[in-house]
Amino acid sequence: xxxxxxxxxxxKEKKWLVYFYVLPAFLMHLLFIALPALTTFYYSFxxxxxxxxxxxxxxxNYREMFGDSDFYVALVNNFKWILVFIxxxxxxxxxxxxxxxxxxxxxxxxxxxxxxxxIIAASMAGRIWCTYLNPYFGINNVFKALGWTSLGKTLWLxxxxxxLYSVMFVDLWHFWGFVMVMFLGAxxxxxxxxxxxxxxxxxxxxxxxxYITVPSIMPTLTFVIITIIMWSFLTFDYVWxxxxxGPGNASELISTLxxxxxxxxxxxxxxxxxxxxxxxxSVLAYAAMQLVKKRGWDx
Amino acid sequence: xxxxxxxxKILAKGGxxxxxxxxxxxxxxxxxxxxxxxxxxxQEIKAxxxxxxxxxxxxxxxxxxxxGGYGKAFLNSLWISFWTILITVFLISIAAYALAxxxxxxxxxxTSYFLFGMAIPSFAYLIPTYYIFNRIGLGNSLTGLIxxxxxxxxxxxxxxxxxxxxxxxxxxxxxxxVDGCTEFQAFLHVTLPLAKSIVxxxxxxxxxxxxxxxxxxxxxxxxxxxxPVSTRFVKFTTEYSSDFAKxxxxxxxxxxxxxxxxxxxxxxxxxxxxxxxxxx
Numbered sequence: 246x247x248x249x250x251x252x253x254x255x256x257k258e259k260k261w262l263v264y265f266y267v268l269p270a271f272l273m274h275l276l277f278i279a280l281p282a283l284t285t286f287y288y289s290f291x292x293x294x295x296x297x298x299x300x301x302x303x304x305x306n307y308r309e310m311f312g313d314s315d316f317y318v319a320l321v322n323n324f325k326w327i328l329v330f331i332x333x334x335x336x337x338x339x340x341x342x343x344x345x346x347x348x349x350x351x352x353x354x355x356x357x358x359x360x361x362x363x364i365i366a367a368s369m370a371g372r373i374w375c376t377y378l379n380p381y382f383g384i385n386n387v388f389k390a391l392g393w394t395s396l397g398k399t400l401w402l403x404x405x406x407x408x409l410y411s412v413m414f415v416d417l418w419h420f421w422g423f424v425m426v427m428f429l430g431a432x433x434x435x436x437x438x439x440x441x442x443x444x445x446x447x448x449x450x451x452x453x454x455x456y457i458t459v460p461s462i463m464p465t466l467t468f469v470i471i472t473i474i475m476w477s478f479l480t481f482d483y484v485w486x487x488x489x490x491g492p493g494n495a496s497e498l499i500s501t502l503x504x505x506x507x508x509x510x511x512x513x514x515x516x517x518x519x520x521x522x523x524x525x526x527s528v529l530a531y532a533a534m535q536l537v538k539k540r541g542w543d544x
Numbered sequence: 545x546x547x548x549x550x551x552x553k554i555l556a557k558g559g560x561x562x563x564x565x566x567x568x569x570x571x572x573x574x575x576x577x578x579x580x581x582x583x584x585x586x587q588e589i590k591a592x593x594x595x596x597x598x599x600x601x602x603x604x605x606x607x608x609x610x611x612g613g614y615g616k617a618f619l620n621s622l623w624i625s626f627w628t629i630l631i632t633v634f635l636i637s638i639a640a641y642a643l644a645x646x647x648x649x650x651x652x653x654x655t656s657y658f659l660f661g662m663a664i665p666s667f668a669y670l671i672p673t674y675y676i677f678n679r680i681g682l683g684n685s686l687t688g689l690i691x692x693x694x695x696x697x698x699x700x701x702x703x704x705x706x707x708x709x710x711x712x713x714x715x716x717x718x719x720x721x722v723d724g725c726t727e728f729q730a731f732l733h734v735t736l737p738l739a740k741s742i743v744x745x746x747x748x749x750x751x752x753x754x755x756x757x758x759x760x761x762x763x764x765x766x767x768x769x770x771x772p773v774s775t776r777f778v779k780f781t782t783e784y785s786s787d788f789a790k791x792x793x794x795x796x797x798x799x800x801x802x803x804x805x806x807x808x809x810x811x812x813x814x815x816x817x818x819x820x821x822x823x824x
Contacts, residue, residue: 266638270638273695278696282668341567364817365802369774482759520668
């Protein structure tokens, strides 16, 4: 009887102790991430410059945002960004993964090289590329030497029709290898006997790709596309260090607009409102991804 | 007919290799050129930005290191990384253990909370954190960054670790407990040693995010002496924007530690960054 009660007591003690395992991580995140995020939502209803008194203005910031032409420029640029990033790296990554997965001796080499730029900080790589793209002392000199005068005169980051695409180009350099490695991992999971039986039945390479490869990588493809959409709403570093959203607001994204509003114009309330909008978009993409995962597509 | 088909095959194969190598050169060239340019004098780079050094020089390195204050910047980055890794790994390993191994009330709530927590982007809390930290004296400080980075890293790394721990049979810990271990001792002496590889991956990922993080570091830190490498580099390239040799050299200095670590621990990087990752 006595031992039974001791065991019981011990169990009770353990049950209570377990919260000490989880609570530190939980509170740390709640205090420094979740509550500040809610505070952003709270700020979005105020007119505030970050220093003086806050004035409650209800939904006025939201009304201003939906009537703000700068906001629409940023939003359209963000959608251009998404369009480019869900096509170019996905197509390139898929094609290269299909090829690289067939390689034997050199597979590791290409995987290492293609993934390498992804681990370098966007802020650092962005600045290095800026230097290469310098109109007077950068690659334009090489173009001029080759006799390509019009390329040699291009202001890659200073022309408002080109700046956004120049930054995208650099981010593609940085990013597509990540997509390639994701697909490579997925292709290596495909059951090789499927290909064998397809070959026995006389399927062409194209048919193999269409009926075996594509279905097996569908979960990864979906995951990659949703991830790209989510990240595209948040992308900041490359644009900020390369053009700062300029020239004018030609390469402005939602994130750079937020940053300028908050730290150059000191419109903290309004910046928070745009933040709320941005967060909602990216959380929606994240929720879509969780739904996809629930369908059993484990990636 | 047959030979025509063979020619086509050879061409296709050649084309494939051509594309593979072109892309490899495209990825590597800016970085290799960066390294070369760090050994060239400034005028030579300005006259011809691409190419091998005609006149090798090592002078750029000591000059850039001193002028850029890189000694201090490296110490700052290492200090931030060290504490962020230590605190995060401690917090998430015990939490992941509980969420993977122990049944208790609220377990599902906590798991869903961290799953949801992963979705909160850094811009969602950048502004309030800045003002709150300024008010409580953490604004222009490394401690402020360590706290933010730790909190930010918790959800994804915790869930990554939890998934791994779910694969370790519970019987191992139970038998240790029969032998007289407490739950915590079982975690420390049985589970943790088995999870060494994933903890290593987590540590590498946190180091990467600390070294590369830019937005918070550039918003919070206003004193030059407190800047970590990422923002020091951006500031330096703005200040010495006309000295290309120093820009390229400071580029090498800033990215070299990460590239070296990647080449050493490639699998940890790739595994960690591609496992359902969320932007850091």
